[in-house]
Amino acid sequence: MKLGWKLLLIPPVLVIYGLIFRTQEKMFQGIEVDLQPLPGYRYILAISGYLHQIVAEISFVETAVFLGGVKAGTEPSTYSVTLAHNYQQITKIYPEFIDPYFYSQSYLAGVNNEATNAVNEILSTGMLAHPENLVLPFFQGFNFFRYLDEPLQASKIFTVASMLPNAPPMFSHLAAILSAEGGQLEASIHSLRAMIQSADDETVKRRYHEEMEMFQQAYIVQQAVWKYSNEKQSYPKTLDQLVPNYIEKLPDFGNVFNLTWKPPTVGLKRPDR
């Protein structure tokens, strides 16, 4: 078949195609790519079968590519719900895969309470899959303490983590400090006493001893509060009201701790720096 003059149509058709293509590219340049929520993990497990691990890994790569493309100044709360959902599904599909736990901690913890709670739930899955991992319980305890203002929950996490093989002494110490911040001074004193017994380093022992003395002084304040409430059937508005009838003076811990009062508990908190 001879094409003849029809060949002359090809260049203008190509030019028109190129122009339409450029227009389309300009239109899509400004559009932000949304992160698509993954289907439920049971559905993915049923469909993917033997390939469920690679499906989880590809889904993780998809979220990583999305996070890499987020424009500067974008509020994390605009995508945190979908991101948390996706990491939840990925970790349920493949709990042994460690990277989603690190990414969820990096990109979701601290965005808001909902996101942080979602991260803690995701980390719980990881702690079941990796029972001897030390980083995941540290993340969870940190989230409870730093973002959710639940020092007692954090203390519980660090107490359990301190019993893991090769757990650093820092975990027990954190558990005691956070327990004190949450108002459980007596438990903190017992913890520190045990840590003094087990510590080898004299410097560390001395520091624990000093902290234990501070906790004991704070506990005296707590006992004064109980005495006040027994007599007056109410709690003092400030700890200054305990002086001088119930306690000689309030202890001063310098830059080491601040005495806190959240009725009915007296606590010790590290000062903000």
Add this chain to the structure above:
Amino acid sequence: MVAKLRVLAWLVVLDGLRRYAIIGLVALALALEVGGLLFVDFIPRDIGRVASDFILSVGFFAGIIFLLFHAVQAIAWDEGRRTSHTFLARPITRSQYVLGVFLGLSLLLLLLNIVLAGTGYGILFLIKNSVKAIYFKHLSLYNYGLAWAGLYCSELIILAAVMVFSGLVRKSFPVLLMTVSYYCICSGLPVVRDAFIGREENDSDILVEMLRWLTAIFPDLGRFDFKTLITKEMTNSGLWQTLGIDFALLFFYLLISLTVAAMIYERRDLQ
């Protein structure tokens, strides 16, 4: 009988080796395995685990393509081209024919898996030596071999199902659809059972029992999935007992499936 089976199996192997589609499949699978070197660049920490998952997944993908687009077709070709009639005109029984074809296709599948496993191990070794030890701590050759053996067992189960379906149904496309459905049920049933896991303590629950016995017909292929062991240092001793039971189950499942397939072929009208 063994000689007849061996000859028939060898003919099936030679027929498979000369097919361009099989050669293309092997080339594609090898290229995908090499692509694993690039895929792990997207993974920040768990490089060892992802790399081994990728290699085994490519092997599974190649195996499934082989089963759906060669094994199914090979039996259909036999009937379409009347090759089976030629075989069965000789002193070979229909049962021997079924067993011989199964052995031949199993051997082809084994060759495919060996080639991919060897290349895959090389790729994993390369990746392990190119990243820090913390990102790829262990590469156990023994566990790697175990993972491929588990994959091969899953593929044999699907191949046995293909033999049964080929006996029941003429034409390759319906057999292909039935095989895909079979695989989907095998994958989905454990998820459904998991959803009812709290109710399994109640023995009078008919649905839970039915799901349990369905697993005997549509086995949980996940029980042969040992991918996660590749990056572990040691295999725990409790695994041996589990492996023994799994492989015993595989043997008897294949025995029953091939017996059923042979019985179907014995009664089948080839016209």
